[in-house]
Amino acid sequence: MPRALVNLLTKEIKELLRDPKILVGTVLMPVIMFGLLGAVFNTSISSTQEAAKNISIIVVDEDEGAVSSYFKSFMEGSPEFKFKIYYSDGLDDALQKLPQYNASGVVLLPKGLSENISKGMRGQIRAYVAISTLSIVEQGKASVFQSFLEAFNKVLSLQIIAGSIPSKDPTFVSNPILGGYYTYFNGKVLDFSPQMIFGTLSTQIMMMPIVIMIMLFTTMTMAATAVAIEKETKTLETLLTLPVNRVTILVGKLSGSLFVAILGTISYVIGFNYYMTSLTGGIGAGLEKIDLSALGLSITPIGYALLGMVFFISIVATLALAVSFSVFSEDVRSAQTSMSYIYIVILVPALLLMFMDLNTLSLPAQILLYAIPFTHTIVATKEILMGNYTTVAINLTYLAAFTIVVLYVAAKLFTTEKVFTTKLKFKIRLFQRER
Amino acid sequence: MAVAVDIVGLVKSFGQTKAVNNLSLRISENEVFGLIGPNGSGKTTTLRITATLLKPTSGTVKVFGYDVSSEPEKVRSLISYLPEESGAYNNLSGFEYLKFMASFYAKDSQQLNTLAEEGASISGLGDRLKDKVKTYSKGMKRRLLVARALMIRPKLAILDEPTSGLDVFYAHNVRDIIREYSRKYNVTVLLSSHNMLEVQYVCSRVALINSGAVVEEGSPTGLMQKYDSSNLEEVFVKVSKFA
Numbered sequence: 001m002p003r004a005l006v007n008l009l010t011k012e013i014k015e016l017l018r019d020p021k022i023l024v025g026t027v028l029m030p031v032i033m034f035g036l037l038g039a040v041f042n043t044s045i046s047s048t049q050e051a052a053k054n055i056s057i058i059v060v061d062e063d064e065g066a067v068s069s070y071f072k073s074f075m076e077g078s079p080e081f082k083f084k085i086y087y088s089d090g091l092d093d094a095l096q097k098l099p100q101y102n103a104s105g106v107v108l109l110p111k112g113l114s115e116n117i118s119k120g121m122r123g124q125i126r127a128y129v130a131i132s133t134l135s136i137v138e139q140g141k142a143s144v145f146q147s148f149l150e151a152f153n154k155v156l157s158l159q160i161i162a163g164s165i166p167s168k169d170p171t172f173v174s175n176p177i178l179g180g181y182y183t184y185f186n187g188k189v190l191d192f193s194p195q196m197i198f199g200t201l202s203t204q205i206m207m208m209p210i211v212i213m214i215m216l217f218t219t220m221t222m223a224a225t226a227v228a229i230e231k232e233t234k235t236l237e238t239l240l241t242l243p244v245n246r247v248t249i250l251v252g253k254l255s256g257s258l259f260v261a262i263l264g265t266i267s268y269v270i271g272f273n274y275y276m277t278s279l280t281g282g283i284g285a286g287l288e289k290i291d292l293s294a295l296g297l298s299i300t301p302i303g304y305a306l307l308g309m310v311f312f313i314s315i316v317a318t319l320a321l322a323v324s325f326s327v328f329s330e331d332v333r334s335a336q337t338s339m340s341y342i343y344i345v346i347l348v349p350a351l352l353l354m355f356m357d358l359n360t361l362s363l364p365a366q367i368l369l370y371a372i373p374f375t376h377t378i379v380a381t382k383e384i385l386m387g388n389y390t391t392v393a394i395n396l397t398y399l400a401a402f403t404i405v406v407l408y409v410a411a412k413l414f415t416t417e418k419v420f421t422t423k424l425k426f427k428i429r430l431f432q433r434e435r
Numbered sequence: 436m437a438v439a440v441d442i443v444g445l446v447k448s449f450g451q452t453k454a455v456n457n458l459s460l461r462i463s464e465n466e467v468f469g470l471i472g473p474n475g476s477g478k479t480t481t482l483r484i485t486a487t488l489l490k491p492t493s494g495t496v497k498v499f500g501y502d503v504s505s506e507p508e509k510v511r512s513l514i515s516y517l518p519e520e521s522g523a524y525n526n527l528s529g530f531e532y533l534k535f536m537a538s539f540y541a542k543d544s545q546q547l548n549t550l551a552e553e554g555a556s557i558s559g560l561g562d563r564l565k566d567k568v569k570t571y572s573k574g575m576k577r578r579l580l581v582a583r584a585l586m587i588r589p590k591l592a593i594l595d596e597p598t599s600g601l602d603v604f605y606a607h608n609v610r611d612i613i614r615e616y617s618r619k620y621n622v623t624v625l626l627s628s629h630n631m632l633e634v635q636y637v638c639s640r641v642a643l644i645n646s647g648a649v650v651e652e653g654s655p656t657g658l659m660q661k662y663d664s665s666n667l668e669e670v671f672v673k674v675s676k677f678a
Contacts, residue, residue, distance in 0.1 A: 007538045011524065018567075019527035233522035238583075241486045242539045243512040417489045421449065 004244045005252055007370040010227060012256020022225075026218055034271030041275070048140030055144055056103040058094040067123065074152055081148050098130050103131040104141045112392070118161075121329040125149060129358025152203035186387070209378050213350040214268050215311070216318045216374065219261035220339050220346075226253050228335030235421070246415045256318045261315065305385045306392050310384070313396065316379040317403040318346075320410040327410075327419045343415070349375035353382070373402040437464040437499070439591055439623040440485060445494035447480050447647075454480040457494070458645035459528050462625060462640075464499075467617050471671060472644035478627040479519060479595055481644070485625065486516035486593050496617065498591055502620035511529040515589035519596040521580050521625075525569035529579050530562055532568060533586065538573055540587045554579075554586035555614055559605070573600045581609050592616075598633060603627040610637045631667040643674050 016022050059075070061068050077081060086101050088094035108126040116123040127145040131138055154174075161170040181193030190197065230236035239249060271316040321342060331336035349372050352358075358366055358379065369375045380395035413419060440462040443526040447455040462468045470478045471564045484496055485491045488630075495502060499511040523532045533554035541547035543563065555564055558578045568576065569578040584592055597613065599608035616622045628634050633653045634641055636655055643651040651658065651674045655667055662670045 007535060011527070011535050014531070015524050015526045233525060234518065234520050235522050235524060237483075237486075237488060237518045237520060238516065238536075238580075240488060241511055241514065242515040243508065243534075244539055245508065327606060406549060420483075 002248065005248050005255075008249060008252025009255050009259075012252055013259055015229075016222065016226065016256060016260045022222070024262065026222070026260065027267050030214075030264065030268035031271040034268075034275040038271075038275040044136045048137050052140050052144045053082055054084070055081075055141055056101050058086045058088050058097060058101060058106045060088050060091055060094050060104050060106060060108045062090075062111040063109045063113040067114040067117050068109040070156070070355055071109060071125065071152060074155065075148070078148070078151075080151070081144065095128065103130065105145055107145075118158075125152075127265065134370045140315065194404050204300070209224045209350040209354045209381075211265065211269060211272070212311075212314070212374075212377055212381065213346055215261065215265040216314060216346050216377075217343060218268075219257060219315050219327040220318045220322040220342060221336065222257035222261050222264075223254060223319045224326040224329070224335040225332055226257050226334045227323055227326040229241065230331045231329065232331040240419070247411050250323065250411055250414045253323065256313060256317070257319055257322075300387070303387070306389065306396070307381060307384050309396060310377055310392070310399065313399045313403050314374065317373060317399060318342075320406040324406060324410045324413055327413050345372055346374045348372070349378055353378045370398075373399055437613055438462070438465065438497075439464045439499060440468075440625060441497040442481070442494075443495050444487070445481065445484065445496060446492045447477075447484060447489065448492045450622070453647055455484070455491075458644070458648050459494075460642055460649060460652075464623050465568060465617060465621050466640055467613065467624040467626070469638035469641040470568055470644055471631065471634055471641055472627075473675070476644045477647035478644055480647075482593050482625065482627060483518075485493070485591075486514060487511055488516075499540065513590040515584045515587055515591075517580055517584040517595060517597060519599055523568045523571075523576055523579055523583075526567060528567055529558065529564035529571070530555060532579065533558075533564070533583060536583045537586065547675060550586050554582040554633045558559050558582035559608070560675045574602055574605065575673075577601050578605060578609075581612070585622070588616065588620040588622055590621075591623045591625065594624060596628055597626055598628070598630065604631075606633070613637055631671060635667045643671060646674060 008210045017027070041323040057075075059072060061072065072085075075081070075085060077208055086097070088097060088106075091108055094108075097103070098106070108128065110126065111125060113123040113125065127149060129142045129145050131142065156169040157174055161168070161173045165173060181195070183192055183194045183197055185197075185315065208248070227236075230239060238385040240246065242249075295420065322339060326335040326343065349369055352369065353375070358369060358375075361369070376395035378400050380392045380399075383389075383391045437602060438461055440460065442453075442458060442460040445458040446453065452473075458477065458479075460468075462524045470481065471502050480489065484491055484503060485498065487503050487510050495504075497503070501512050501513070507636060520521050523529075524535070526563045527535065530551065534551045535548050537550035537554065541550055558564065558581070560575060560578060563571070563575065564579075568579070571579065577598075581594075581597055584594060584597075594613070598609050601609060602676055610633060613624055613626070615625050623669055624637075626634075626637070638650070640654050641658065642649045651670075653661065658664075659666065662673045663671045664673060
């Protein structure tokens with residue numbers, strides 16, 4: 001690497017990383033923000049689980065029959081649900097005693113429950129769940145009542161079946177058909193239901209456009225700021241009279257921004273991954289255990305190389321685009337305003353492709369979206385996952401062609417006096433009145 | 436004596452406005468040459484063209500024989516430009532800034548340190564050079580920038596209002612440094628200033644510019660005699676009225 005470029009790159013990185021707004025906002029904030037979110041989620045899950053283990057319930061037995069007796073013994077002996085049980089004579093009395101016992105609810109076993117069941121009629125058990133706050137912990141407590149009643153229902157059902165049809169296995173009678181779900185994908189039958197595969201892949205499918213979007217936004221803001229700050233602090237004129245090729249100055253600026261943007265992206269990926277792991281660990285544990293490589297859904301070494309190329313070319317395109325715009329800006333604020341116009345071009349395909357398939361759109365909409373270079377970035381990352389490398393090659397070609405054109409324009413602009421003499425105005429006239 | 440700067444029929448237009456209109460100048464090597472003129476007379480545009488930042492609409496500007504339009508990189512290797520409104524990198528320390536700038540001129544690390552130390556000495560900022568530039572006052576920044584422009588001992592120093600924002604004491608000091616550097620290290624200086632006394636004190640020759648063209652040129656003493664004036668300010672007023 002030429003010495004001048006090393007000097008410029010070192011200066012850029014120092015300048016960017018010593019700026020507290022960039023260091024905290026771009027590099028540290030993602031990992032702190034998602035880390036905190038993940039920690040909060042983890043804490044709330046564990047406190048919910050803890051709270052659910054120590055629920056106090058007041059039972060009102062108006063039935064006093066066989067079923068209510070069985071219910072109470074099931075409740076007291078259940079290894080899964082450990083309740084602290086209090087008894088009361090009536091519903092009103094029980095509800096009044098809720099604060100006294102710090103109980104989460106009342107279970108009412110109405111008169112005639114056992115009689116109904118013995119006659120082959122459905123009985124009713126009523127749960128009155130107390131809500132004092134709208135927290136996740138309270139939600140967790142509330143769901144315990146439902147889960148327990150469902151568990152009791154199942155046990156009671158099997159007992160009734162066993163008594164009615166002694167010759168048959170009660171489990172068989174209650175569920176005679178066992179559903180088997182498989183997936184046919186890429187010419188192969190996979191031993192997993194589509195829901196399991198979607199559940200496993202949903203993180204990647206959702207995460208990829210988000211990561212790309214954030215990375216491109218970060219890169220763009222970085223590059224625009226790096227050029228605009230030279231103008232704002234009046235250092236650009238001096239810089240451009242140094243005995244250094246101006247393309248080298250441009251490359252130095254782009255590389256510095258690229259370096260910091262990569263740091264920001266790594267921070268984002270680490271933070272987001274931690275957050276997502278917190279979510280799946282709490283809710284859908286087990287789904288992640290599918291071996292994607294066995295299904296042909298993991299990224300191969302060629303795929304990783306292509307992914308790297310897609311990311312790199314996209315970032316360079318974004319950097320060049322940001323520099324092209326920011327050379328016309330007077331200061332950092334106007335550079336960032338001009339960037340908001342480009343954000344839209346990145347945001348639209350990223351959001352659309354997060355929720356829908358491009359092929360389902362009308363032809364004009366498809367043409368419009370495919371004309372946006374960043375659509376190819378997102379499409380390519382998805383196609384790499386699916387192993388469709390021909391499509392990826394087409395995406396890469398389009399992206400590379402666009403990048404070369406924009407880079408050429410940026411280099412041209414940087415070597416002319418337009419960097420000093422042209423100023424673009426980004427004004428929205430919608431609410432402005434002519435005087 | 437060799438010609439350091441040769442400007443012939445320089446015209447620079449921005450749209451319909453002619454900032455420089457058929458300006459011609461010749462500055463010899465080792466001269467300290469001053470451009471004087473009212474606001475908007477074309478001084479800064481002339482300096483920016485000489486510093487390769489702007490391109491002439493017509494006419495030629497040569498620095499030590501190199502054309503600023505066709506050989507800008509050769510010109511840049513000979514010059515050091517100090518814009519009127521200029522800043523330094525806020526998140527670097529003063530010394531880091533000097534080292535960064537010196538790194539483009541130094542052949543090795545020893546020369547790099549020598550240049551940076553020289554810059555430190557010119558700036559007179561002492562221990563404050565260890566602090567970040569963003570903590571500097573306007574005057575301190577200017578001292579750093581003047582030091583940056585002179586420490587590399589360029590063949591041609593283009594200084595736009597070099598003492599702008601400096602206190603009397605340090606402005607005096609900078610003028611001495613400019614004269615000393617020009618004499619001691621054969622640095623040709625092209626400067627512009629509103630401060631006529633400064634120009635009178637520092638420059639061996641001056642050009643009075645009005646509406647983008649040179650209206651008078653000569654040594655400060657010669658011009659004062661010609662216009663029967665006691666200082667350049669009077670000369671300027673008389674020439675402007677005449678023009």
